[in-house]
Ligand SMILES: [Fe+2]
């Protein structure tokens with residue numbers, strides 16, 4: 001099988017992927033098809049809705065899905081479609097409660113691209129319950145757990161720092177960001193995600209802890225968020 005662009009996988013993950021043989025081949029063909037669909041949806045969305053939910057976000061979520069899905073032997077065809085289509089709803093309606101709208105909008109896309117009938121329900125389920133208004137009890141399939149964890153992993157590591165700065169920095173305190181980070185980390189579904197992302201989590205936490213301490217020492221205001229407001233004026 002062709003295993004292109006998988007430099008971010010370990011040798012063990014690559015060999016598991018190769019062992020999975022024909023099933024692994026199936027997901028590759030969907031990437032250009034799904035990206036073409038998403039580009040159309042992104043071009044119609046408002047800038048505020050696209051922020052943090054663009055093609056780069058979808059590609060990173062898919063990469064994490066591929067890493068976890070390979071390790072846990074999940075259905076990668078379901079995961080690739082779920083990863084690329086999971087935020088369709090937020091492109092229309094900027095709300096934390098967008099999973100079910102995403103699933104509603106993904107259904108005709110799956111029909112149009114000729115996605116396997118037998119895999120549609122599980123794909124739409126994973127998309128539907130990925131948002132934070134659902135609890136982990138609702139994520140009762142392997143693919144729904146992986147999608148949720150991959151999406152939440154976006155708050156970790158260098159990308160996590162960037163996303164917090166762009167999305168929350170100017171309107172929330174650093175304490176709030178640290179609490180939000182902790183909530184996302186504790187709320188992950190899978191021990192495998194924590195093992196994979198531990199250093200990224202520690203990186204983001206360390207960054208904001210340091211920033212908090214620095215702002216308390218150098219900025220003569222009790223509210224640390226004043227520092228962020230000061231820099232983003
Ligand atoms: Fe989402």
Ligand SMILES: [Fe+2]
Nearest residue numbers: 057086087151
């Ligand atoms: Fe997302």
